[in-house]
Amino acid sequence: MKLGFDNDKYIKIQSQNILKRTKLFDKLYLEIGGKLFDDTHASRVLPGFQADVKVKMFQKLKEDIEVVFCISANDIERNKVRAEYGITYDTEVIRLIGNLQKMGFSINSVVITLYKNQPTVDTFIAKLKRYKIKTYIHRYTKGYPTDIDTIVSEEGYGANPYIETKKKIILVTAPGPASGKLATCLSQLYHEHQRGVNAGYAKFETMPVWNLPLKHPLNMAYEAATADLGDVSMLDYFHLEEYGEKAVSYNRDLEVFPVLKTILNRIVGKDVYKSPTDMGVNMIGECIKDDKVVQEASKKEIVRRYYNEMCNYKLGIAEYEVPERVKKLMNELKIDEYYLDVVRPALKKARRIDKHVISLKLPSGNIITGRETDLLSPASSLILNAIKELSNIPDNINLLSPTVLKPMLELIPRTEERDETLGLEEVLIALSISSVTNPSVEEALSSMKKLAGSDAHATYIVSNGDLKMLKRLKINLTCQPVFYSNKIYTLSK
Structure with a gap:
């Protein structure tokens, strides 16, 4: 297999960039976008990328790290499944905790987000307690997303219990997207600053790659992978306006950024970031060593996603518009299902x-x-x-x-x-x-x-x-x- 990605270089420069960001704060809440373990999507579209490279990189920093898991109560209630392994999100959380503990990581807790007294969620909480895993409950944030005064108050983030943390870097991760990681980070920043701690936030994700072209197959493969969420790669117009430099972000980050920027300003007292791209610490683009290999791998992944979503539609677990989104990406790249x-x-x-x-x-x-x-x-x-x-x-x-x-x-x-x-x-x-x-x-x-x-x-x-x-x-x-x-x-x- 031809390699398109330099895994060793990635470990080196990605860890350096994270450490550089931590120096700006007393404590850094680092939201993990995508998967901490088993990033099989990245390993398929970036030949040479090892599926567990991110956690191996963090192992070098583990003395300064503790981990907080987030899981949405809604995902527990509907038994949402992680497609790669066919296991539910709640089971995946326990599996990931076990794996990290074996590697010597300090596990802080599990945060149940969007909690509404669901009986199935209570059963999961009881299970975590039997495993002696500390749990916190976060309900819907009052005032979100428009009433900033309420959000950044005792009625908003202040209503959530404070998660006691001791180390320099807090990894906030989850079994899948839309699990409440960002809200948990912001809630913690509110509590930390109330206690006089200079805590900061950053986002660590592999896709989309901010310094590749918008229509690069790698960024299009990200769209295919998140077609069920309706994610679309877009130019970061905040970044372009501030720096005159093109960068790629995606619709959800761009939509939430004005609110996020205002919330951070209200909590910290200054504008920490000028664009969604500023929040990230992603160094994937610098480690691509053969772009042709990556482009070809990404095209194949888009076709795989098309078949997967067509099967989901046939099984009744996806609307037809989901595979249609992937098909449009294939049409743009002039490839078909026989690729x-x-x-x-x-x-x-x-x-x-x-x-x-x-x-x-x-x-x-x-x-x-x-x-x-x-x-x-x-x-x-x-x-x-x-x-x-x-x-x-x-x-x-x-x-x-x-x-x-x-x-x-x-x-x-x-x-x-x-x-x-x-x-x-x-x-x-x-x-x-x-x-x-x-x-x-x-x-x-x-x-x-x-x-x-x-x-x-x-x-x-x-x-x-x-x-x-x-x-x-x-x-x-x-x-x-x-x-x-x-x-x-x-x-x-």
Whole structure:
């Protein structure tokens, strides 16, 4: 894989820029835009960017850091799911806390934002208490966003409990967007200044990249990733007016900035920032070493987002305008849904054999497929074929004998929610057991890590166990917006 991003340079200059900002204040509340862990979007659009690079960078500063998590009560109530792993936001918070604690970070607390006495939220709070994790409740801020006098008063931010913090840098993070991070930071700034502490605010996010062109595919990929939120990359007109310099921001930051600037002025007593761009500490742009590689990766990501949103629409969890937004971005870049190499082979084979198929592009560039059989799901067939290819095992040799698979299929109880084939997880368990006595299987299993980052395309909406396992293998899966029961395949081109 060609690399377009210098990960080591990023760790160095990004940490330097954050430390430079901390010197302006006694205490810095740093809002983490995007993901602190597992930034798989950034790793896909910036080949060379390690998904956990941000947390590794912060590890160098961890003696001066404590972490505050925010989660919206609304997201808890509706069981909002993090798409990459298929787990709910509340579960994700607990997972992230555990990971950070193992790395030696100091976890301060979890803030429940927009709390309205929801029973499901109370259950989550009780769960956090059992884990001995301190929790704070923030309700809707009175007067927000227009009545500044009320917002910056005991009735507004003053109504929120003060979060006791001790260290120089407070990372304010969340399992996803719209979790109340900014409001939590501003509430804390109000309380800190009431106590005579010179506390400041800054924002650390990877996308959009402020010093790249507005219509750079990397910034357009950010729009595709946030199409459900309606985010649009825009020129920072505040920055242009103040400095005569073009910079890229996005609609939500630009819309809220006049209010944010006024609130900060009222709290701190001066204009700290002149533009949304000023608030950021992002150094992504300086670490791109091959722009062509990044542009190509970003275009592919936009197509992946299109398929994802089309499937969400088919499943009834997104309005049609969401994939339409992504389609407009594709049209601007003059690419279509067949831009990924794996799409046509899957559709063509499915049409030819009238069975579900998943195709995958190997590191060598070869494209292989897996189809549903009497015993195996398409995902199971695909991974078996892939690891055989990677291990140079002849096609006519079975890694798992049908005599092993059939009893497994008979043993596993069937329900209406389960397919009548062995899923990928079951097949991998069987392979693991077999590898103890079969060196060929052991070699094939060890090659599976080479599939990370590979593109795959399914002729149906992959769900449940197979989807989770493919994600664990870090395969970039796209799906046709077709349910598993649909046996009709068409190829329009």
